[in-house]
Amino acid sequence: MRILNFGSLNIDYVYSVPHILRPGETLAASKMERFAGGKGSNQTVALARAGAAVWHAGCIGADGEFLRDMHREAGVHTEFLRTVEGPTGSTVIQVEKSGENCIIYHPGANHRITAEQIAETLANFGKGDILLLQNEINAPAEIIRAAKKQGMKVFFNPSPITDAVKQYPLELVDCFLVNEIEAAELAGTECDPAAALAEKYPDAEIVMTLGKRGAIWLYQGVRIAAEGFSVRAVDTTGAGDTFTGYYLKALCDGLSTEAALRRACAAAAIAVGRMGAAAAIPAAEEVDVFLAERG
Numbered sequence: 001m002r003i004l005n006f007g008s009l010n011i012d013y014v015y016s017v018p019h020i021l022r023p024g025e026t027l028a029a030s031k032m033e034r035f036a037g038g039k040g041s042n043q044t045v046a047l048a049r050a051g052a053a054v055w056h057a058g059c060i061g062a063d064g065e066f067l068r069d070m071h072r073e074a075g076v077h078t079e080f081l082r083t084v085e086g087p088t089g090s091t092v093i094q095v096e097k098s099g100e101n102c103i104i105y106h107p108g109a110n111h112r113i114t115a116e117q118i119a120e121t122l123a124n125f126g127k128g129d130i131l132l133l134q135n136e137i138n139a140p141a142e143i144i145r146a147a148k149k150q151g152m153k154v155f156f157n158p159s160p161i162t163d164a165v166k167q168y169p170l171e172l173v174d175c176f177l178v179n180e181i182e183a184a185e186l187a188g189t190e191c192d193p194a195a196a197l198a199e200k201y202p203d204a205e206i207v208m209t210l211g212k213r214g215a216i217w218l219y220q221g222v223r224i225a226a227e228g229f230s231v232r233a234v235d236t237t238g239a240g241d242t243f244t245g246y247y248l249k250a251l252c253d254g255l256s257t258e259a260a261l262r263r264a265c266a267a268a269a270i271a272v273g274r275m276g277a278a279a280a281i282p283a284a285e286e287v288d289v290f291l292a293e294r295g
């Protein structure tokens with residue numbers, strides 16, 4: 001079983017601020033740092049640091065070559081990553097003292113994926129392989145359809161959620177990886193959104209993260225929960241991506257759903273204690289130690 005992540009790669013410009021800006025306000029940041037980011041790339045790095053064999057497909061501009069280098073160093077297969085005209089995707093991220101953030105995203109090269117790139121990439125994958133996808137690139141609907149034609153299993157993280165997501169062929173998704181806001185948006189209700197989503201897409205597994213409260217899994221009437229870990233948050237950017245990569249790898253390793261959720265929560269808890277997205281993602285050994293210390 002191989003994992004293909006067709007996803008975004010961003011350059012994150014992270015500003016440490018006393019509080020997130022109010023409309024019309026100008027504020028001095030205590031620090032500005034450049035980090036490797038992008039929901040797709042973060043999830044790929046999490047998979048690789050967890051020990052998975054992962055292929056990342058997507059687009060960067062010439063200014064994003066350091067992201068390709070980072071993937072190579074992490075052991076990611078990069079033959080489906082293209083360098084195109086124009087800038088790499090980028091973000092402006094404010095991080096306040098509590099670790100909470102807000103993000104402005106410019107897609108850049110992430111919206112330069114062509115039908116030809118999709119066809120050429122997916123031709124290399126087949127039955128039993130996994131496609132992981134988020135919502136920061138163009139053509140997610142086309143990629144979902146093409147992957148299903150190849151017999152792949154589709155894991156979809158609809159983040160950042162937009163109205164357009166509801167027009168994607170979501171009935172083809174095998175597993176939704178969502179937070180509470182995304183689940184509510186897709187299900188159309190804030191009342192037990194995970195259950196409502198499971199009812200709407202009865203053939204799909206639902207994995208819903210709950211921040212520091214942990215995560216739950218739902219499938220055909222069965223609900224499994226894992227508690228979160230109490231840690232001091234420095235920067236929550238990329239915590240959900242870390243969860244996704246570690247959850248998927250644990251699943252591929254045959255861990256029980258409960259153990260996979262717990263391991264993914266542990267990896268995310270470590271990540272929120274550090275600045276940056278990809279830079280904060282722990283290695284598998286760190287997650288082993290973290291879990292061993294907590295019984």
Ligand code: RIB
Nearest residue numbers: 010037038039091238277
């Ligand atoms: O999920 C975190 C990521 O979202 C950041 O790295 C940023 O690039 C945005 O895409």
